[in-house]
Amino acid sequence: MESLNALLQGMGLMHLGAGQAIMLLVSLLLLWLAIAKKFEPLLLLPIGFGGLLSNIPEAGLALTALESLLAHHDAGQLAVIAAKLHCAPDVHAIKEALALALPSVQNQMENLAVDMGYTPGVLALFYKVAIGSGVAPLVIFMGVGAMTDFGPLLANPRTLLLGAAAQFGIFATVLGALTLNYFGLIAFTLPQAAAIGIIGGADGPTAI
Template structure:
């Protein structure tokens, strides 16, 4: 992904190919894929990435599962959204914080202020067309 992001940046800057489109896409791809930076991780994902046995044991006890990362991730996937929110709050209480891109997603896209990515490129009259068939 880093190579693709760098290719997009090169096309935008050196070749002047769609710079208004490719520059932000390439920069965002570069930011979100920098290894070990954690810019796109939530607080809970950061906790799981650090593999601290004591903290994993606390999370595992709350989820009633084994204290290893793989089992905790499986239990979180099956947990109710309220339980996932509690685990996220617990990770924040343990000193972890969400990355910049995760905060941007939560504030802008998750709240509905910014449009979701699947809406880009749609024409304004698409919603008024009858369904095909």
């Protein structure tokens, strides 16, 4: 009986949280839409596959070394990190301190977690190398541009004005967010308004 209990505790499904379960279902839905329904496969297939891998219980594929340390809940290791950040030795306090820390301090904590034997997951490494560096978006949109059929645009150049007008949504959204801030309805800084403005353009892949 003890062996069976140990086996069950060792299974990832026993550690499946509600949030992970929901995200796994969403990821499977995206994969089904991309594969079975051919609905935006270039977008939904990688998003669904990435979401599936990121939410596998206990795998930690999307966790950095420091996030793996925090998930492990080792009291001694948490105390070392907390002492460096001058905060209470619990996960919540450490996360709050990290959010307020300088990037250089965050890198020091990440290196400290690596020294303690933790390693980042493969998706975290991919994010750091490809997305965090800004290389992957450039390569992706070069590929999307190479696949785009410009025949209709060349046949009717006036449609270029429609595409240009669609980008007005970016500026309209930025101005709208700043207007809300001006009248005190919702507080937005200029960088926040600019980030919101990205979603205002008629360009789904860029927004994603």
